[in-house]
Amino acid sequence: MAARKQYWLFKSEPEVFSIHDLEKAPKKTVFWDGVRNYQARNSLRDQVKVGDGVLFYHSNADPPAIAGIAEVVKGGYPDQTAFDKSDHHYDPKSDPKNPTWYMVDVRHAETFVKPITLPELKKERALKEMVLLNNSRLSIQPVTEQEWTHIAKMRKQTATRS
């Protein structure tokens, strides 16, 4: 039996990698490398599954905002950039035989015509409990089905599908 679809919020600095970059990527798909936080790693390794929904969040942006939606197309597997000395995210402590860091693949699903900004999210009572709005620096965050549905409604009529 297929597991129930789960929802996530992935943060990315648009200066580094934006939803437009995802849209332009081959097959509109990329591997989500470089996560170097254990809690986020645990999610990527153990919980993020094919078919899960991802809110693509632009952090360190003006304004910070949910820019669109992606879909998980490959579940957790070792982050090979941790083994690459020349990579910015190289981690000598990650052993290829017992990798410390994991990543997943995501494919572009939708870019919001109008991103949903952080101030807008903060106004929503239904989103009060969102991890994002509770002082979390987590780069991979769980999103509840209720939150996902609420955000989907907020962006209605202003989105284009991929």
Add this chain to the structure above:
DNA sequence: GCCAACGTTGGC
């Protein structure tokens, strides 16, 4: 650019 929040490191 500032700084609060939080994670990691390392001496003891």
Add this chain to the structure above:
DNA sequence: GCCAACGTTGGC
């Protein structure tokens, strides 16, 4: 195992 020092994140 405590905790101070330090580094990073990310909103403002």
